[in-house]
Amino acid sequence: MNAINGGSSYDSPSQISLIDIFFPGLSLAFTPAQQLLADNVDSYTRLLCTLGVFVLFTRYAIRYFWELVRSYFTSTLHVSYYDEAYDMLVDWIAQQPFVHNAQSSIARVRSPQRTIIQNQTKKKPLTFSPWDGSFPFWYKGHLLILHCAVKDHREDIYISSIGLSPNILKELVEECRGTYLNNINKKITVFEHREGDWKKTRLRAIRPISTVIMDKQVQDDLLGDVKDFLDEDTQKWYADRGIPYQRGYLLHGPPGTGKSSFTSLMKLFAELPPHCIVLLEDVDAAGMGRRDDADIDLENNSDPGVTLSGLLNVLDGVSSQEGRVLIMTTNHIERLDEALIRPGRTDKKVHFKLADRRISAQLFRTVFKQTPDNNQAKKQFGGETIESLANNFASKVPDEVFSPAEVLSFLLEQKNSLFGAVTGVEDWVVKAKEAASQLKRESSWVQGH
Numbered sequence: 001m002n003a004i005n006g007g008s009s010y011d012s013p014s015q016i017s018l019i020d021i022f023f024p025g026l027s028l029a030f031t032p033a034q035q036l037l038a039d040n041v042d043s044y045t046r047l048l049c050t051l052g053v054f055v056l057f058t059r060y061a062i063r064y065f066w067e068l069v070r071s072y073f074t075s076t077l078h079v080s081y082y083d084e085a086y087d088m089l090v091d092w093i094a095q096q097p098f099v100h101n102a103q104s105s106i107a108r109v110r111s112p113q114r115t116i117i118q119n120q121t122k123k124k125p126l127t128f129s130p131w132d133g134s135f136p137f138w139y140k141g142h143l144l145i146l147h148c149a150v151k152d153h154r155e156d157i158y159i160s161s162i163g164l165s166p167n168i169l170k171e172l173v174e175e176c177r178g179t180y181l182n183n184i185n186k187k188i189t190v191f192e193h194r195e196g197d198w199k200k201t202r203l204r205a206i207r208p209i210s211t212v213i214m215d216k217q218v219q220d221d222l223l224g225d226v227k228d229f230l231d232e233d234t235q236k237w238y239a240d241r242g243i244p245y246q247r248g249y250l251l252h253g254p255p256g257t258g259k260s261s262f263t264s265l266m267k268l269f270a271e272l273p274p275h276c277i278v279l280l281e282d283v284d285a286a287g288m289g290r291r292d293d294a295d296i297d298l299e300n301n302s303d304p305g306v307t308l309s310g311l312l313n314v315l316d317g318v319s320s321q322e323g324r325v326l327i328m329t330t331n332h333i334e335r336l337d338e339a340l341i342r343p344g345r346t347d348k349k350v351h352f353k354l355a356d357r358r359i360s361a362q363l364f365r366t367v368f369k370q371t372p373d374n375n376q377a378k379k380q381f382g383g384e385t386i387e388s389l390a391n392n393f394a395s396k397v398p399d400e401v402f403s404p405a406e407v408l409s410f411l412l413e414q415k416n417s418l419f420g421a422v423t424g425v426e427d428w429v430v431k432a433k434e435a436a437s438q439l440k441r442e443s444s445w446v447q448g449h
């Protein structure tokens, strides 16, 4: 008991404070063990205590030295959840072997970019990524540590490497970027605005422009305009004159006429990475109507969502980049404020119209995989060519009554019956017209009440 109550050399204040200088607080952990060891215990208990103290000390020392090394001898690369670099790293990490041994991980249904290519009837595969913790792994002979910090259900990640040079970390990110760009090649990445930042939400397959059936001259004119705008000489021309290098397009027309599909022309822009495309679909429906409407909303204290003035500020303001291309689509051009569609913001307006005879015939050829110039065009089907069947079909569809989407929908129902499409179209026209007028009656009844 003497040792406990005093007199032992372990209690020497000078020794304790020396330990505390290097390992603050460690002397506190030592005290009970020191007292036990100094007491009259048998050698077995003494050994156990020594081992315990040793393990405790080692753990403490490792953690202490690691913090020391981390602060002074490691390089760290931080990646924010809202940055595209996050998607790049997460995609890469999900394919690394160390993920399988991570004690804490998160399961995700595989991102759409891969499911597009795969058979749609298969189950979407699951991927696992490390989650909320530190995970060591080897990369090109270097020991790196991945740290995942979860905050408000989102995750920031950072990677550390031993050594003062961050080169290996930059190399890793470059590799992740390469793999990522490979995966999204020939696809359009869609970003959505979330909590004040842009987040990649999905990938869309790029659709060849030829599959959008519309007036050839209108299409050529629009594509020519885009190509001309993106030409390096044009860029220089704008720069020489100090004119903001920006262009806006408004695609307008009834629903289902191909406005959204046409935005697949974004492929043209995608080939030029520094350019930024802002796509605003159904701009009239998203609170971008007339300024007066927004004012009324404000007066009524209702939330106007994105206001027109807010949008105009963004389009013209600091966040409007050089080389910005704005594409807006609307079913109701007449509902848009003139400020939004004045030249400078909207330089080109393209009208997408309902299906005429030419469009109906082309849709027929598309569904039955025929084009007028291929060899099959002369092939006979019950004494008729595809061309004559397409014309026959189109002659039975009234001009500019149905949208291409509606005609296409009928053709898809008949996709296994070439003749069924031609013989059944008149019936369909009658029924579709009846259904449309019924819908009209119902909606005017609802409005009237």
Ligand SMILES: Nc1ncnc2c1ncn2[C@@H]1O[C@H](COP(=O)(O)OP(=O)(O)OP(=O)(O)O)[C@@H](O)[C@H]1O
Pocket (backbone or CB within 6 Å): 211, 212, 213, 214, 253, 254, 255, 256, 257, 258, 259, 260, 261, 262, 282, 329, 330, 331, 352, 404, 405, 406, 408
């Ligand atoms: N001109 C067209 N050529 C080929 N397909 C078309 C055309 N118009 C519509 N479609 C087909 O109809 C579907 C709907 O088209 P899309 O969404 O592009 O129309 P939209 O004009 O943007 O309609 P909304 O105004 O309702 O958004 C698409 O899947 C597309 O395949």
